[in-house]
Structure formats: C-alpha cells, structure tokens
Amino acid sequence: MEQRRPPEYILDVFADPACVRDVVKAILHTIFFHRYFSSISPLTRDLLDLTLPAIDDVDLETLVDQRTVQLVRAIESTHQQRGRGQLVVQFFEKKRRKTYFFGKADEEVCWEQWTLDVTLATPRTETDVLKVRRAMEKSLSKAAHKIVNIVNRDKDHIPPITTTDANPFPYQVLVNPKATDGWGPRMGIF
Numbered sequence: 001m002e003q004r005r006p007p008e009y010i011l012d013v014f015a016d017p018a019c020v021r022d023v024v025k026a027i028l029h030t031i032f033f034h035r036y037f038s039s040i041s042p043l044t045r046d047l048l049d050l051t052l053p054a055i056d057d058v059d060l061e062t063l064v065d066q067r068t069v070q071l072v073r074a075i076e077s078t079h080q081q082r083g084r085g086q087l088v089v090q091f092f093e094k095k096r097r098k099t100y101f102f103g104k105a106d107e108e109v110c111w112e113q114w115t116l117d118v119t120l121a122t123p124r125t126e127t128d129v130l131k132v133r134r135a136m137e138k139s140l141s142k143a144a145h146k147i148v149n150i151v152n153r154d155k156d157h158i159p160p161i162t163t164t165d166a167n168p169f170p171y172q173v174l175v176n177p178k179a180t181d182g183w184g185p186r187m188g189i190f
Contacts, residue, residue, distance in 0.1 A: 006090075006110045006111050006112050006113050006157070007112055007113070007154060007157055008113040008114075008115060009112075009113070009114050009115070009146075009147075009150050010115045010117065011027060011114065011115065011116050011117065011143040011146060011147070012117045012119070012139060012142075012143070013027060013116065013117070013118050013119070013136075013139045013140060013143050014118075014119050014121065014132075014135045014136055014138075014139040015118065015119070015120055015121070015136050015139075016120070016121055016122065016123060016129075016132045016133075016136065017076075017120060017122060019047075019048070019136060020072055020075070020118065020120055021068050021069070021072060022047050023047070023048075023118075023136060023140055024068045024071060024072075024087065024116065024118060025064055025065070025068050026045060026047050026050075026052045026054075026140065026144075027116055027140070027143055027144070027147075028064045028067075028068070028087070028089065028116070028173070029045070029052065029053065029054040029055060029064065030052050030053055030054075030143075030144055030147050030148075031089055031114050031147055032055055032060060032064075032089075032171075033053035033054065033055055034053075034147065034148070034151040035091055035112070035151070035169075035171075036055055036057075036060070036167065037161060037167065037168055037169060038167045038168070040055045040056070040057065041055070041056035041057075042054070042055065042056070043055065043056050047140065048133070048136055048137045048140055049137060050137070050140060050141055050144065052144055063173060064173070067087060067173045067174075067175055070175040071085045071086075071087055071118065071175050071176070072085075074175060074176050075118065075120045076120075083119075083120040084117070084118065084119050084120070085117075085118045085120070085175070085176055086115060086116065086117050086118065086175075086176050086177065086178070087115075087116040087118070087173060087174065087175055088113060088114070088115050088116070088173070088174040088177050089113070089114040089116070089171065089172075089173050090110050090112070090113045090114075090171060090172050090173075090174070091110065091111055091112045091113075091169050091170075091171045092108035092109060092110055092111065092169060092170045092171065092172075093108070093109050093111050093159040093169060094106050094107075094108055094170065095107055095108075095109050108170060111157055111158065111159055111169070112157065112158070116143075121135075
C-alpha cells in the first residue's frame with residue numbers, strides 16, 4: 001500500500017545576523033504551539049513589534065536552541081552577503097506494522113511537514129538597516145499569520161490520538177535536509 005505524501009507548508013523568513021536566532025525560534029515556537037498536542041504552559045514572546053506564542057517546555061526549548069544554532073552556523077559558513085538555510089519540522093504518527101516473523105513493530109509515519117526557508121541579509125548602511133528591519137517585520141508577521149491560517153483551515157489530516165503518552169506525536173527538526181539526502185553523507189563519505 002502506497003502512503004500519501006504528508007502536507008508540506010513552506011514559510012519564508014528574512015532576517016539580519018543580529019535577529020536571525022530570535023526570528024527562527026519565534027517561528028518554530030509558533031508552529032509547535034499549534035501542533036504540540038500535550039498539556040503545555042503557554043507563553044508569549046515579543047519580537048519586532050509582534051507578540052507571538054511560545055511553549056514552556058525545557059526539552060523543546062533545548063531542541064529549538066540547538067537547531068537554530070546549527071542553522072545559523074550553516075548559513076554563516078556560506079560567506080555570502082545573502083546566506084540561505086532551511087529548517088524542516090516533521091510530525092509523526094506511530095503506527096503498528098505487522099511483521100511476519102517477529103510479531104509487530106512500530107513505524108513512524110510523517111503526517112505533516114513545515115519547511116522554513118531562511119534568508120540572511122547583512123545590511124551595509126543605515127538605510128539598509130531600516131529596510132532590512134522592515135522586511136524582517138513583514139516576513140515574520142506574514143509567516144505567523146500563514147501558520148495560524150493553515151492550522152485553522154487544515155485539520156483533516158491530523159491523526160487521532162491513540163496513546164496516553166505525554167506527547168502523542170513524535171517530531172523532528174532537521175537543518176538543511178537537502179544537504180544530507182542520499183547515502184553518501186550518512187556514511188560520512190561526502
């Protein structure tokens with residue numbers, strides 16, 4: 001049986017080196033706020049004249065911090081005026097899979113994917129600083145509104161909660177996943 005591709009939502013954000021960490025963290029927290037189906041302690045964070053939701057969870061905050069730092073390092077290593085990077089957030093459902101020899105095994109099936117395309121710009125003049133700030137505010141606001149619109153509109157693909165685990169849907173956050181596709185990088189060859 002062929003599995004359906006999970007819905008993929010693409011978000012574009014623009015940031016300068018001083019704010020890129022905060023912008024990426026704000027977007028990730030906004031996604032998780034709407035897709036983390038366990039009991040949470042909600043927070044709000046102010047960034048660039050916007051108030052955005054966040055989650056008070058130590059493990060999630062640690063993961064978000066780690067992936068954000070990895071992304072920023074990857075972008076900065078390109079040494080371009082406009083560096084680019086990508087984060088992918090995937091949510092999974094645990095499904096029982098029948099095996100013929102050893103009983104049953106669990107498999108994780110992706111039911112939703114969020115791709116965050118980040119463009120980093122380094123302003124050179126005071127005028128550029130103002131332009132970049134306005135562009136950051138606009139892209140952050142647009143991404144936050146897009147997330148809210150999507151989660152309010154697209155609900156039919158969310159699997160039923162069939163477990164009593166604290167978080168019924170495992171997730172992962174990947175940094176620049178296209179760079180790690182294929183067997184070469186996984187084996188340490190490339």
